[in-house]
Amino acid sequence: MKQTHKTILTAGVLLLVLGGAVIGYNALTKYYSPENFVPDKTLGMSADTGETVSADVIGESSADTSAETGEEIDYSAPDFTVYDADGNAAKLSDFFGKPLVVNFWASWCGPCKSEMPYFDKAAAERDDVTILMVNLTDGQRDTVESVTKFAADEGYSFPLWFDTELSAANAYYVYSIPMTVFIAADGTLADYHTGAMSDETLNAYLDLLVEYSKSLETAQQ
Secondary structure, three states: OHHHHHHHHHHHHHHHHHHHHHHHHHHHHHHOOOOOOOOOOOOOOEOOOOOOOOEOOOOOOOEEEOOOOOOEEEOEOOOOEEEOOOOOEEEHHHHOOOOEEEEEEOOOOHHHHHHHHHHHHHHHHOOOOEEEEEEOOOOOOOOHHHHHHHHHHHOOOOOEEEOOOOHHHHHOOOOOOOEEEEEOOOOEEEEEEEOOOOHHHHHHHHHHHHHHHHHHHHHHO
């Protein structure tokens, strides 16, 4: 009898855990739901998102034509507004003019934390790209204060940006983190990567993004 009760109790706990996981996932999906951005709507800067990233430049401008519908496809990066720790607003488009990388993360996300040292290093050492570290600030697990403390405790020096109004998350269909979006200097969506990256993969992407931006500039001259 005791064994039966133990089995029932174990099953009940397991169901509660699974139920919590489902609720948490559904909440995240609903909280950061798609608005304007479809990940496939990029020029396909890279053909491979593994450890080796090779150039695969497709298209010559921020607009192309769909072979299926004949309609013009807009590859411009959707704009959004985020805030610094002092509440000052900045738009994504404010940073156009240099290849741009947007990393979506949260302090409770293990894979996010695993790649953050590489972003911090790249932000400090590379002047050929701009890196925006956009925190999904839900006001509960992550607040402006807690995230600022987290970054300080970890010794990160990159500028922090807070998505307190879900403007960035909604614009870029952020349903899973970490997620990184790569944008050419002219504001053209180049590629995106979901999941944590190694130092080598990140820098391969950055090198490719710089080359890709130059190719677009040349094509538009």
